[in-house]
Amino acid sequence: MSQPVPVTAKSHVVLVDGSAYIFRAFHALPPLTRKSDGLPIGAVAGFCNMLFKMLKDQKDENRPTHFAVIFDKGSYTFRNDIYDQYKANRGEPPEDLVPQFPLTRDATRAFGAPSIELEGFEADDLIATYARQAEAQGARVTILSSDKDLMQLVTDRIAMLDPMKNKLIGPKEVEEKFGVTPDKVIDIQALAGDSVDNIPGVPGIGVKTAALLLDEYGDLETLLERAEEIKQKGRREKLLANAELARISKQLVTLKDDVAVEVELDEMGVTDPDVDVLFDFLEEMGFRTLTARVRQALGEGESDGLRADDTAPEFVSPATRDRYPNVTFDHTRYECVRSEDRLAHWISRAQEAGVVAVDLETDSLDSRAANLVGVCLAVEDNEACYVPLGHTGGEDMFGEGAPDQIDRDAALAALKPMLENEAVLKVGQNFKYDLGVFQRQGIDVAPYDDTMLISYALHNGINGHGMDTLSETHFGHSPVPFKEIAGTGKNQKTFDQIGLEDATRYAAEDADVTLRLWKYLKPKLSTAQVTRVYEDIDRDMPHVVARMENEGVKVDRAELARLSSYFSQKMAGLEAEAHDIAEGPFNLGSPKQIGEILFDKMGLDGGKKTKTGAWQTGVDILEDLSDKGETLPRVILNWRQFSKLKSTYTDALQAQINPETDRVHTSFSLAATTTGRLSSSDPNLQNIPIRTEEGRKIRDAFIAEPGHLLVAADYSQIELRLLAHMADLPTMKQAFADGIDIHALTASEMFDVPLAEMTPDVRRQAKAINFGIIYGISAFGLAKNTGVDRGTAADFIKTYFEKFPGIRAYMDATKAEAKERGYVSTLFGRKCHIGGIRDRNPQRRAFAERQAINAPIQGTAADIMRRAMTRMPAAIRNVDGARMLLQVHDELVFEVPEGREETLIETVKATMEQAHEPAIALSVPIDVEAQAAKNWNEAH
DNA sequence: ATAGTCACG
DNA sequence: GACGTACGTGACTATA
Numbered sequence: 001m002s003q004p005v006p007v008t009a010k011s012h013v014v015l016v017d018g019s020a021y022i023f024r025a026f027h028a029l030p031p032l033t034r035k036s037d038g039l040p041i042g043a044v045a046g047f048c049n050m051l052f053k054m055l056k057d058q059k060d061e062n063r064p065t066h067f068a069v070i071f072d073k074g075s076y077t078f079r080n081d082i083y084d085q086y087k088a089n090r091g092e093p094p095e096d097l098v099p100q101f102p103l104t105r106d107a108t109r110a111f112g113a114p115s116i117e118l119e120g121f122e123a124d125d126l127i128a129t130y131a132r133q134a135e136a137q138g139a140r141v142t143i144l145s146s147d148k149d150l151m152q153l154v155t156d157r158i159a160m161l162d163p164m165k166n167k168l169i170g171p172k173e174v175e176e177k178f179g180v181t182p183d184k185v186i187d188i189q190a191l192a193g194d195s196v197d198n199i200p201g202v203p204g205i206g207v208k209t210a211a212l213l214l215d216e217y218g219d220l221e222t223l224l225e226r227a228e229e230i231k232q233k234g235r236r237e238k239l240l241a242n243a244e245l246a247r248i249s250k251q252l253v254t255l256k257d258d259v260a261v262e263v264e265l266d267e268m269g270v271t272d273p274d275v276d277v278l279f280d281f282l283e284e285m286g287f288r289t290l291t292a293r294v295r296q297a298l299g300e301g302e303s304d305g306l307r308a309d310d311t312a313p314e315f316v317s318p319a320t321r322d323r324y325p326n327v328t329f330d331h332t333r334y335e336c337v338r339s340e341d342r343l344a345h346w347i348s349r350a351q352e353a354g355v356v357a358v359d360l361e362t363d364s365l366d367s368r369a370a371n372l373v374g375v376c377l378a379v380e381d382n383e384a385c386y387v388p389l390g391h392t393g394g395e396d397m398f399g400e401g402a403p404d405q406i407d408r409d410a411a412l413a414a415l416k417p418m419l420e421n422e423a424v425l426k427v428g429q430n431f432k433y434d435l436g437v438f439q440r441q442g443i444d445v446a447p448y449d450d451t452m453l454i455s456y457a458l459h460n461g462i463n464g465h466g467m468d469t470l471s472e473t474h475f476g477h478s479p480v481p482f483k484e485i486a487g488t489g490k491n492q493k494t495f496d497q498i499g500l501e502d503a504t505r506y507a508a509e510d511a512d513v514t515l516r517l518w519k520y521l522k523p524k525l526s527t528a529q530v531t532r533v534y535e536d537i538d539r540d541m542p543h544v545v546a547r548m549e550n551e552g553v554k555v556d557r558a559e560l561a562r563l564s565s566y567f568s569q570k571m572a573g574l575e576a577e578a579h580d581i582a583e584g585p586f587n588l589g590s591p592k593q594i595g596e597i598l599f600d601k602m603g604l605d606g607g608k609k610t611k612t613g614a615w616q617t618g619v620d621i622l623e624d625l626s627d628k629g630e631t632l633p634r635v636i637l638n639w640r641q642f643s644k645l646k647s648t649y650t651d652a653l654q655a656q657i658n659p660e661t662d663r664v665h666t667s668f669s670l671a672a673t674t675t676g677r678l679s680s681s682d683p684n685l686q687n688i689p690i691r692t693e694e695g696r697k698i699r700d701a702f703i704a705e706p707g708h709l710l711v712a713a714d715y716s717q718i719e720l721r722l723l724a725h726m727a728d729l730p731t732m733k734q735a736f737a738d739g740i741d742i743h744a745l746t747a748s749e750m751f752d753v754p755l756a757e758m759t760p761d762v763r764r765q766a767k768a769i770n771f772g773i774i775y776g777i778s779a780f781g782l783a784k785n786t787g788v789d790r791g792t793a794a795d796f797i798k799t800y801f802e803k804f805p806g807i808r809a810y811m812d813a814t815k816a817e818a819k820e821r822g823y824v825s826t827l828f829g830r831k832c833h834i835g836g837i838r839d840r841n842p843q844r845r846a847f848a849e850r851q852a853i854n855a856p857i858q859g860t861a862a863d864i865m866r867r868a869m870t871r872m873p874a875a876i877r878n879v880d881g882a883r884m885l886l887q888v889h890d891e892l893v894f895e896v897p898e899g900r901e902e903t904l905i906e907t908v909k910a911t912m913e914q915a916h917e918p919a920i921a922l923s924v925p926i927d928v929e930a931q932a933a934k935n936w937n938e939a940h
Numbered sequence: 941a942t943a944g945t946c947a948c949g
Numbered sequence: 950g951a952c953g954t955a956c957g958t959g960a961c962t963a964t965a
Contacts, residue, residue: 590962593963612942612943612944647960647961648947672958684948684960687947687958691947691948774955846953854955889948
């Protein structure tokens with residue numbers, strides 16, 4: 001049991017929010033039951049794992065000296081006297097959780113920790129009391145909870161730790177969440193309210209608005225007193241009308257930190273548990289794995305080899321923050337460069353160093369609309385400069401007009417030799433953007449590295465690759481947020497309007513961080529054995545893709561406008577028809593209303609609810625109803641199709657056309673997917689309709705310039721070819737070698753039908769199966785997709801495995817590899833990290849397994865495509881006027897002067913078909929089909 | 941902001 | 950034995 005130990009400045013007090021933990025564990029963990037009698041004990045198991053890890057598996061400086069678990073007691077507290085609706089929305093706890101409440105208290109005692117609760121108070125109040133007491137003694141406190149109500153307690157010495165996500169919550173994180181320092185959190189909550197606890201707050205005021213108001217007025221009371229002064233009418237009236245509600249809310253959310261506790265803080269001193277009591281308890285629960293671990297830990301002493309449990313958190317405290325390398329950022333050393341002399345000085349420093357981080361600031365996120373506002377260079381940690389070139393205003397500018405700046409063209413001319421100097425490596429973060437801007441200035445930056453892509457080669461699937469994420473992950477440092485210097489909302493300043501001091505602080509830091517990321521991440525490429533992936537596949541993508549984005553694709557606005565009104569007409573007709581059948585108007589765009597009409601009002605069968613309790617009205621459901629003879633579902637589906645086409649394509653696309661060139665410029669993301677594919681956005685040009693006749697019409701609007709043609713070149717069945725190679729499927733490989741229709745071949749093998757007698761229907765089923773295999777097949781999924789029942793689908797899969805015996809071995813080996821290493825690899829060595837592959841929850845694990853099966857196939861195809869793309873500019877240089885415009889995963893689109901299309905097709909085909917060479921040899925041929933036409937529709 | 945739906949490979 | 954499922958994306962609309 002615990003022993004009395006005085007709390008001092010050296011103590012580390014750990015307080016567990018027991019009630020909150022078991023609720024979360026109950027929902028997050030699989031529903032285990034005790035073997036002996038079927039008693040549900042999943043939450044208790046999670047709780048015990050957590051306790052065990054906490055007490056035994058910690059590094060010395062983090063080991064708790066004092067430890068207790070705090071629970072809620074009863075449901076009536078002093079807060080109910082203040083506001084009778086407090087937590088009135090809470091239902092009864094789940095039936096399976098109720099018996100686990102007393103067990104967690106037993107568990108706490110079995111581990112030798114005090115279990116603390118007090119009538120009339122919530123666990124939060126007791127935690128607040130103890131935390132403040134400990135802090136007063138100078139001790140360090142860690143609260144195990146993710147409850148935001150506790151965030152008001154956070155200080156330099158009091159941190160929270162989310163035990164499920166293993167995320168440390170300090171003052172910085174609280175500020176990220178609420179936008180104010182921890183001491184203002186209660187004011188935020190008083191204004192914003194909380195639907196979970198039924199705290200009313202001020203209706204219509206959310207966290208964001210509350211933070212803004214508090215920022216301006218300081219605290220809640222001042223705000224309420226001066227509410228008359230608020231400019232926005234809505235906010236003013238809401239606050240005036242609900243001031244009392246806000247005051248009550250504040251009382252409700254304020255934790256009571258002076259509870260007359262029964263157990264003193266000093267009594268929580270950590271001791272070893274009584275082994276007999278502990279083992280008795282574990283045995284009784286039937287926790288065999290945990291029993292073994294505890295035994296091992298006690299037997300082998302401190303230096304045991306315990307393995308971290310999948311679901312148990314690794315315990316990290318603020319003290320471990322210093323594990324990050326070199327994180328001192330000193331903004332005072334950044335220089336704002338205002339003369340050509342100083343610029344020359346920085347350029348020569350870059351030349352001497354041989355490596356320089358480069359970052360551009362512009363007035364827009366769209367690199368084509370963007371005007372250059374400034375350039376940053378970083379040459380060493382903390383040694384960075386900002387060169388303003390296009391600032392138009394700002395608060396540190398006296399009088400009116402723009403500040404003194406170096407002439408933009410002179411600065412670019414001075415920078416150009418260094419940027420193009422082979423002996424100086426330029427480092428950028430998401431460099432595609434900057435390269436695109438430089439290209440438009442006639443500067444071809446080389447050589448360069450992109451820290452985003454280095455991170456992508458190293459950690460795809462583990463963390464994001466944006467600069468802020470990388471800085472936080474690797475350095476524990478959050479760069480100055482753009483919002484901090486530019487504000488938010490419609491009054492947000494663009495970069496040219498920001499004062500030079502703020503601009504320098506923000507911009508130079510970006511370059512500084514980028515250079516440090518490069519120093520930190522680049523050497524990891526070779527240790528992780530992904531140097532080839534980065535250098536041979538990814539590194540040249542930024543300038544190649546920047547070029548494609550700059551080119552854009554020509555779109556016929558008039559054609560889109562015509563289609564738009566055609567779709568409108570169709571929609572109007574269908575809408576009238578739908579309202580007629582439903583005998584009343586409703587919003588066809590509202591899934592909620594559709595569900596209510598079909599299943600509540602009309603009382604149709606076959607309704608299913610989503611996990612949020614709404615009726616499902618997706619295609620599957622509506623098609624089912626339609627097959628049963630209902631007319632309304634078909635009408636809805638048709639309306640939806642036209643609505644989609646109109647809103648997403650004909651209308652949205654018109655708005656994206658650059659009026660000067662009549663061209664549309666998408667943005668390709670090079671590090672967005674877990675498999676190596678690109679993605680496209682603003683607008684997404686990788687999902688332009690093709691599958692239906694009406695949708696295909698959109699493609700008529702994607703055209704070539706007069707005197708030019710579009711060429712579309714597609715890899716044919718590349719994923720199935722790669723599957724045949726990787727899983728070693730001789731029959732399939734032979735079929736590809738012979739140029740046989742692969743889906744027909746599959747059908748013939750599976751259903752014993754000679755190729756000559758193949759029917760479209762049988763072939764269609766085989767095609768669905770082939771796709772299913774690539775996706776990590778399940779009988780359910782296949783059944784849903786082919787329309788056969790689940791038993792038949794299961795038979796299909798069985799037959800497939802028999803006819804193509806390599807498949808099973810491939811799948812098993814891939815799953816095993818994922819489980820063993822946490823990632824799978826493409827043929828080129830790109831690692832795809834798979835989260836959840838060791839998850840105890842069978843559903844999540846199965847999902848991860850399907851990802852693992854699919855990733856090497858999809859990823860290898862993506863690698864081949866990337867290689868083809870980076871080789872393409874050199875390959876098509878001999879075709880005058882040919883330009884690469886778009887990539888759609890297995891397709892590239894080009895524009896070429898009429899008359900040269902045949903040469904281009906020949907070159908493109910060869911480049912694409914040989915893109916994997918010489919890195920790998922394939923036992924299947926790679927085939928590319930290409931066609932030229934006036935528009936994208938006919939080029940297929 | 942999130943959920944539902946649907947467009948693509 | 951039950952449970953939910955094809956892999957990878959992005960955009961729009963309704964709704965909270």
